[in-house]
Amino acid sequence: MAEVDNNIHRWVGDQKPWTQEQTRAQFRAIANLRWYIFRNSLRRRGGMSELIGTILLIPLFLAIIIGPALGVGFLAGMFVHKGNFQYNVILLWAIFLLAQLTSIQLGQAGTTFDPTQLIRFPLNFRGYAAIRVFFGLLSPANAVSTLMSLTMAIGITVAEPRIWFYAFLTMGVFAVANIFFTRMLFIWVDRWLSTRRAREVFTALIFTFGMAAQYLNFTFNLNRHHGHLTPANAARLAAATRFYHHSEPYLALLPPGLTSNSILAAHSGHPATFAGEVLGVLAFAVLFFVIFATRLYKEFRGENLSDVANAVAKTPARKHVTTAAIAAPAHAASPLHFSAPSTVTAVLGKEFLTLRRNTGIFYALVAPLIMVVFFANLKAGRVGPDLLFASAVAYTLMGVAPLCYNSLGLEAAGIQFFFLAPVRMRDVFIAKNLMNIGLAVVEIVAVFCAITVIGRPPSALLVVSVVLWAAFTMFVSMAVGNHRSVTSPKKVDIAKMAKNQTGQLSAFISIGVMLVAAGAGAGIYAAAHFWDKPWIMPLAGLVLAVIGFFVYTYSLGTMDQLLADNRDTLSETLCKT
Numbered sequence: 001m002a003e004v005d006n007n008i009h010r011w012v013g014d015q016k017p018w019t020q021e022q023t024r025a026q027f028r029a030i031a032n033l034r035w036y037i038f039r040n041s042l043r044r045r046g047g048m049s050e051l052i053g054t055i056l057l058i059p060l061f062l063a064i065i066i067g068p069a070l071g072v073g074f075l076a077g078m079f080v081h082k083g084n085f086q087y088n089v090i091l092l093w094a095i096f097l098l099a100q101l102t103s104i105q106l107g108q109a110g111t112t113f114d115p116t117q118l119i120r121f122p123l124n125f126r127g128y129a130a131i132r133v134f135f136g137l138l139s140p141a142n143a144v145s146t147l148m149s150l151t152m153a154i155g156i157t158v159a160e161p162r163i164w165f166y167a168f169l170t171m172g173v174f175a176v177a178n179i180f181f182t183r184m185l186f187i188w189v190d191r192w193l194s195t196r197r198a199r200e201v202f203t204a205l206i207f208t209f210g211m212a213a214q215y216l217n218f219t220f221n222l223n224r225h226h227g228h229l230t231p232a233n234a235a236r237l238a239a240a241t242r243f244y245h246h247s248e249p250y251l252a253l254l255p256p257g258l259t260s261n262s263i264l265a266a267h268s269g270h271p272a273t274f275a276g277e278v279l280g281v282l283a284f285a286v287l288f289f290v291i292f293a294t295r296l297y298k299e300f301r302g303e304n305l306s307d308v309a310n311a312v313a314k315t316p317a318r319k320h321v322t323t324a325a326i327a328a329p330a331h332a333a334s335p336l337h338f339s340a341p342s343t344v345t346a347v348l349g350k351e352f353l354t355l356r357r358n359t360g361i362f363y364a365l366v367a368p369l370i371m372v373v374f375f376a377n378l379k380a381g382r383v384g385p386d387l388l389f390a391s392a393v394a395y396t397l398m399g400v401a402p403l404c405y406n407s408l409g410l411e412a413a414g415i416q417f418f419f420l421a422p423v424r425m426r427d428v429f430i431a432k433n434l435m436n437i438g439l440a441v442v443e444i445v446a447v448f449c450a451i452t453v454i455g456r457p458p459s460a461l462l463v464v465s466v467v468l469w470a471a472f473t474m475f476v477s478m479a480v481g482n483h484r485s486v487t488s489p490k491k492v493d494i495a496k497m498a499k500n501q502t503g504q505l506s507a508f509i510s511i512g513v514m515l516v517a518a519g520a521g522a523g524i525y526a527a528a529h530f531w532d533k534p535w536i537m538p539l540a541g542l543v544l545a546v547i548g549f550f551v552y553t554y555s556l557g558t559m560d561q562l563l564a565d566n567r568d569t570l571s572e573t574l575c576k577t
Helices: 002-014 020-041 047-082 085-106 115-120 125-135 140-159 161-192 196-220 231-251 255-268 271-300 307-314 323-332 340-357 359-379 385-406 412-420 425-454 460-487 504-530 536-556 559-565 567-574
Strands: none
Touching (some): 020 125, 047 140, 085 140, 085 161, 085 255, 115 125, 140 161, 161 255, 255 271, 340 425, 385 425, 385 460, 412 567, 425 460, 425 536, 425 559, 460 504, 460 536
16 A cells, blocks of 8 residues: 555655556555455454355355246246246246345345445545455345346246347346346445434334235235135235236336346347347446445545434534433443343333334344245144244244344444443343343244234143244353354444345355254144154253253353453454444
């Protein structure tokens, strides 16, 4: 960086125009900076474990997306082979929407440093935009959409080899449009979520959307209505179908529709029509990039979207401070007013406010519940309520348990207050864990109500067994998660929509703990049914819950010493800007 800085001073002093060599020198400096930061991060405590976690999660992620990608390629080839080109648009819309859902669930690509810090250096906007685009190329959403676009092109080529060039060209342009749409969408979502009120409104919209989807699922699912709809619902469905057919010409002008039509034009031997459709998708890609760059330019000019900046901008300066205003905090800060129950209550209240304002956590809680209700409605009458309830609880806990593995991530620089205040970290973690337990209870009650409404309620014996198993799972998850929260923290910004809540290794450990707990629960369920002794389930669940409780209480006793040993790591990770 020093060499680049000297060159810049020399070039600026000579008043010469900016050259490509200067731009290349900046890019080389940034690449070297990323490499040195990555290499030095491995020397820090927990750095190597994060690398191992990333390496272990890559095959898991590939295993999850390879199946759907192969399915998309197979279906695309089958549609082309049978001449059903109109069905390709369904696959293209699925790829388009899946890319956005993947961005919300898995987050954008992580970076070793915040690229917004580059605006303090003599970097022009064109170079800054290129760097920001490059940083997002390896995000999970882009990997999913690009891989599915590739397999779809391969499937079309296998079915119709003579249009292989057209297939790869149009699917490549479609993948580029997907990439820029995702970048455009989330940079503007981050702008909209820069205020607390906007995050609360967005959370309400997510909840409303989820409830609306479930209303449609309950109302128009033929399995639930024994293959027949009421006259009123049939009329509504017919009206919705007519609306879709009326909107088809407009949907055909969007990237998925244009891409589907370009494949048909290539097969029919109309290269001019194919070129027009592809240019239309390319025009959308350019439009998405321009909107992305518009937001990026304001960021480049130094716009600050933090809650602190917004609060300072909106709060009028106070000219007078009374003596009573100064005395009140001093009295409240007296050590005599701190005790374990008050500490737990205060931290628990803060956790509730954080939950209410954090769209990412709320989505992680609502999304599994929506999927559970959706699939439960599909399987109603085919799968017994006992097995359905047990499977649904195990799935919904996957949205709650990972939150335990980065309990301090949202504290940021506020972690210093815990170091200075006369409180025990044991009490702080108890409050945070109580919030996790409360979320798990809400999820389990919601699942029970949904399955009861959809079909028949599960047996009381199984409900007790599942609740005890869930207690064991949460106790173990909280014990391991509290330890990982201290030894491997990760700073989380609630104003950023697509950010992972935990580190890579912590996420892998969370998955492992859930799989082990699910395996133990499945083994108990199978043994009880094999020997036809249902009482085994609650007894074994009670034993597991007691074991989990003792593991959790033992881990709580080590938290204060663990925090003292890792105080520097916590401060460095959570307080950095």
